[in-house]
Amino acid sequence: xxxxxxxxxxxxxxxxxxxxxxxxxxxxxxxxxxxxxxxxxxxxxxxxxxxxxxxxxxxxxxxxxxxxxxxxxxxxxxxxxxxxxxxxxx
Amino acid sequence: xxxxxxxxxxxxxxxxxxxxxxxxxxxxxxxxxxxxxxxxxxxxxxxxxxxxxxxxxxxxxxxxxxxxxxxxxxxxxxxxxxxxxxxxxxxxxxxxxxxxxxxxxxxxxxxxxxxxxxxxxxxxxxxxxxxxxxxxxxxxxxxxxxxxxxxxxxxxxxxxxxxxxxxxxxxxxxxxxxxxxxxxxxxxxxxxxxxxxxxxxxxxxxxxxxxxxxxxxxxxxxxxxxxxxxxxxxxxxxxxxxxxxxxxxxxxxxxxxxxxxxxxxxxxxxxxxxxxxxxxxxxxxxxxxxxxxxxxxxxxxxxxxxxxxxxxxxxxxxxxxxxxxxxxxxxxxxxxxxxxxxxxxxxxxxxxxxxxxxxxxxxxxxxxxxxxxxxxxxxxxxxxxxxxxxxxxxxxxxxxxxxxxxxxxxxxxxxxxxxxxxx
Numbered sequence: 001x002x003x004x005x006x007x008x009x010x011x012x013x014x015x016x017x018x019x020x021x022x023x024x025x026x027x028x029x030x031x032x033x034x035x036x037x038x039x040x041x042x043x044x045x046x047x048x049x050x051x052x053x054x055x056x057x058x059x060x061x062x063x064x065x066x067x068x069x070x071x072x073x074x075x076x077x078x079x080x081x082x083x084x085x086x087x088x089x090x
Numbered sequence: 091x092x093x094x095x096x097x098x099x100x101x102x103x104x105x106x107x108x109x110x111x112x113x114x115x116x117x118x119x120x121x122x123x124x125x126x127x128x129x130x131x132x133x134x135x136x137x138x139x140x141x142x143x144x145x146x147x148x149x150x151x152x153x154x155x156x157x158x159x160x161x162x163x164x165x166x167x168x169x170x171x172x173x174x175x176x177x178x179x180x181x182x183x184x185x186x187x188x189x190x191x192x193x194x195x196x197x198x199x200x201x202x203x204x205x206x207x208x209x210x211x212x213x214x215x216x217x218x219x220x221x222x223x224x225x226x227x228x229x230x231x232x233x234x235x236x237x238x239x240x241x242x243x244x245x246x247x248x249x250x251x252x253x254x255x256x257x258x259x260x261x262x263x264x265x266x267x268x269x270x271x272x273x274x275x276x277x278x279x280x281x282x283x284x285x286x287x288x289x290x291x292x293x294x295x296x297x298x299x300x301x302x303x304x305x306x307x308x309x310x311x312x313x314x315x316x317x318x319x320x321x322x323x324x325x326x327x328x329x330x331x332x333x334x335x336x337x338x339x340x341x342x343x344x345x346x347x348x349x350x351x352x353x354x355x356x357x358x359x360x361x362x363x364x365x366x367x368x369x370x371x372x373x374x375x376x377x378x379x380x381x382x383x384x385x386x387x388x389x390x391x392x393x394x395x396x397x398x399x400x401x402x403x404x405x406x407x408x409x410x411x412x413x414x415x416x417x418x419x420x421x422x423x424x425x426x427x428x429x430x431x432x433x434x435x436x437x438x439x440x441x442x443x444x445x446x447x448x449x450x451x452x453x454x455x456x457x458x459x460x461x462x463x464x465x466x467x468x469x470x471x472x473x474x475x476x477x478x479x480x481x482x483x484x485x486x487x488x489x490x491x492x493x494x495x496x497x498x499x500x501x502x503x504x505x506x507x508x509x510x511x512x513x
Contacts, residue, residue, distance in 0.1 A: 008228025008320030036134035
């Protein structure tokens with residue numbers, strides 16, 4: 001039979017998100033592809049559409065070596081972009 | 091990325107929303123913007139994928155340029171996991187012990203249907219977090235409490251008492267983290283006052299602290315299971331009790347308002363007589379006071395004081411609020427010459443004293459570092475009281491006919507908390 005677990009959910013500490021810019025004008029937009037099928041298509045299309053809605057947006061992409069491994073280029077990305085698009089799971 | 095100051099939006103497919111959310115929540119960012127397209131995108135014509143991208147671009151732009159408000163309750167959206175358990179009720183017991191869900195007594199399966207029945211009208215608010223419980227800071231949602239109530243065999247009518255009791259033990263003054271993890275044998279003794287006790291059959295009469303009363307048994311047990319399962323205090327692991335005591339299965343009674351010569355506990359603490367409350371005390375097992383002989387208040391108090399004045403009690407050096415549960419006949423004797431409850435407390439406090447030469451030198455040295463005002467540089471014939479002040483004693487009336495009362499020492503570093511029961 002299916003039963004509900006009585007174990008508690010232990011919350012992690014709530015962390016603040018990064019402050020948001022008012023617009024994407026002149027910003028460096030990073031794209032981190034998680035290497036799942038068609039993730040690159042989805043991410044790049046969204047990135048192009050975002051760039052089209054602002055002025056002077058540059059796009060740079062990175063691809064994770066495998067979707068189930070953590071990205072190794074985090075430091076490089078963090079220092080190279082102002083905002084980031086990425087993908088999770090399939 | 092967010093932690094490094096780079097705003098991010100995560101794209102995903104709707105089928106994996108829970109995974110993306112769980113990952114974000116695990117990193118402390120349940121409010122991280124996630125934009126979803128219809129699942130799947132793998133194995134789909136790229137033109138279709140691009141069309142789905144077109145549909146979410148506004149949302150992604152908002153996610154990158156608008157500050158998302160953190161959720162008021164970070165875990166409010168996280169419900170209990172549904173897991174596969176044995177159908178056979180006997181096999182379920184072994185399984186529940188292996189999962190560390192059980193207290194050792196038989197548990198009933200918390201199926202979604204049974205949990206919903208316990209929740210009743212509260213099902214709409216099942217993810218509301220009522221309290222955060224030490225030691226693991228588990229979120230005591232209504233749902234989590236109802237699941238443990240269902241395990242314990244409690245019904246929907248018991249849930250309001252369970253919820254109020256959980257609020258009481260979560261009050262910082264109760265010091266739940268210490269009560270849950272100490273080596274000392276303590277657990278919340280739940281004292282129910284007011285009309286709900288009669289309605290639910292919570293006994294304050296004969297054998298009130300013993301067996302034979304379903305409401306007492308399942309309410310106390312459900313709160314214990316919430317402490318173990320939601321608070322995360324597993325016996326022998328986070329719960330470090332050396333011996334524990336039998337009240338850790340269930341420890342709940344009502345005050346016997348009807349036969350008490352004095353105002354009940356909740357009225358003493360400022361609640362209307364017609365309201366119902368639950369008081370949680372971080373308590374040891376009851377220590378009996380047998381007095382079949384005394385016919386005067388002074389004589390009877392000698393027996394109570396003699397039982398209370400023991401050298402092995404936490405209250406001696408940690409103070410706190412020791413409890414006295416007076417049997418109705420003893421209460422009548424104490425009130426027979428007009429003593430109020432405050433008078434009983436004052437006289438009893440005066441009488442419960444222990445000479446310091448009854449403690450070992452090592453113990454006295456230890457107590458002196460904890461409470462130098464009472465223990466440091468004192469002569470051997472100095473006496474310490476049971477607690478700091480008469481008002482710190484908690485006195486209630488419960489039980490049936492007979493000449494017995496109970497002294498209940500507490501953990502010491504805990505205050506008893508009274509919370510109204512909201513039905």
